[in-house]
Amino acid sequence: MQAFERRRDRFALFDAMDSAAVNICFPLALPDFRPWCREQGLAPFHVLLCAVLRAVLKVDNFRYRVLGGEVIRIERLIPSFTVTNQYHDLNFAQFDWSDDLREFVARGIAAREAASRMEALNMEYAARTPLQAKEQVFVTCIPWLAFTAIQHPSASLAQPDIPSFAWGKYREAPHGRLELPFSVQAHHGFVDGFHIHQLAQQIAAELDVIIAPGAPPPRAG
Template sequence: MAGAREIDLDTWSRAGQYRLFRGYDRPHFATTARIDVTALMTQAKPAGVSPYRAFMHAIGTGIHAVPEFRMRFLRSGTGAETVVEYDAIALSATVPRAGDTFGYAYIPFSADWATFDAACKAVIEETARGTDLGANTGERVDLAYLSCLPWIDFTALDNALPGPDDCIPRFSWGKFVGDGQGRISCAMAVQVHHALIDGLQVGRLFEAVQARLDQFRGFSDAA
């Protein structure tokens, strides 16, 4: 399979967890923690960086830094299931539209900020002009779902899920708020399938997202 490799369940260190949680009726878990966006908002934004697109790039960076976030279930025509790890994952983001509605955008990820930013901006603008919801109905799993809730400084978040076979991670981030001492942060929620991801990998994802956002100290360093 181009762009993906099958995981050998006989040698995979998480095979036991996979087999255990794969049989659960409710195998997903969600974690919410705060992310520091001080550098993004005080240095990169005044230099012209879009906080929305920059946060998406940070999430994409985290996904590609932690292999488990790129693993998915695949079922053959005979019903046999395999686990694969994709080389690259696209970001499916909700894009606001007129009339208090939204559409789903599908953004290719690039580690290079300028490349990603240009592609992300173009896809978002095209999606905003469209009328079709563009929802993924199961034809793709090489995705991660992203949504921004800029109206709420939430402390926890849960997502609508179609069932225990859905293994696409969900990411949400909330309102940017200051602490009165010069620091700015937001809540970020990550929802994953426990058959593929444990708390350890979620922690590594948060670290990678934070590290990418910290690189926006001085826009010349982020480009």
Template sequence: MKRLIDVASWARRENYLFFRDFPNPYYALTVRMDVTLARERARRAGVRFSQYLCYAALRAVNSVEEMRYRQVDGKVWLFDAIRLNTPVALPDHSFRSVIIPYAPTLAAFAAEAERIRVAALRGEGDAYGADAIKDTFCISINPWYDFTGLAFQSGPCPGEEIPIATVGKICERDGRLSVAVAMRFHHGFVDGYHVGQYLERFQHNLDTL
């Protein structure tokens, strides 16, 4: 479900109209998230760490209203729930993008995610078709290397691309585990305060799910 926003009376009207016509209305940042507890909690829950991490992020996204706004065909919509758009790596090193629905619990999310992952390994889906679906947050798990920053591509429709995040390789320092997370958000919808809310809730979810 989604609700059309009346921009004329919207609290974010000034922010949105200022950034709406920018060739690139997005900003990006890279942070480190502590996954020391998360890796152990995923193991105890019997779920893949990647699914645990994605659910922790997706749950945080859905808790921040500003991260559920999307521009579609020039109009602003607020979605009730945001789903996960994520690539599934295939044995030949290509991938299939899949959409995984949000769920109220980790167990329910992981069960559906695993079913969809197995279907993708059989060849269902394609590489980029899911990117046209707007009620999503794209998270790509990159276990091959760490990074300190990441540049994201811009598509042919400025302002109508979905938020995206890339997660790097697990690194250990001083007995703690962490991953780099690079993110891109539409500045017309999401300010630094909202990113702070998201990161706080993301870390809480990583530690407690």
């Protein structure tokens, strides 16, 4: 929390505003990890989800939350993301973290399948403790659209302390790269544009490590 104390005055400034959210949408450049996913039999969305969440944990500013009126730093993440059911209605998938990439993907797929079979809204999140509710980021994927802007809903305009992420349709980029629209919404008292840049760089770095030649293969669960 020492790093946060250096910016407590920035937090006070933005937290007093009607909306403390900063929301940036940008083209995210990544290594093309899809061939590696095909070789490994792993779903690309879930590999990217893992890379995004690992990056969140490494950029400290994305770990700050407000709980009981006090700023805290979370120590873990509960993975969650949106899915659609048979009627194309939104639902929420949540699962327990695993450091094992293959197990992470398997748990994510199981959570997706369970949530997508539900007609009613999945209320698992409502049973979380106040701290567990903060141990999330909100993730959605819109693979049909190369969007250029997005507005994430917030439970409280004055306290958007749980970051929201969205990404969209992939497109080929030069030199074996991919590009996709990526959106970050966070509390401006915690996160500036520079930290969003750090997150983008870290996501790409996480994928580079995952697909690097000679890297240990993802362990079986």
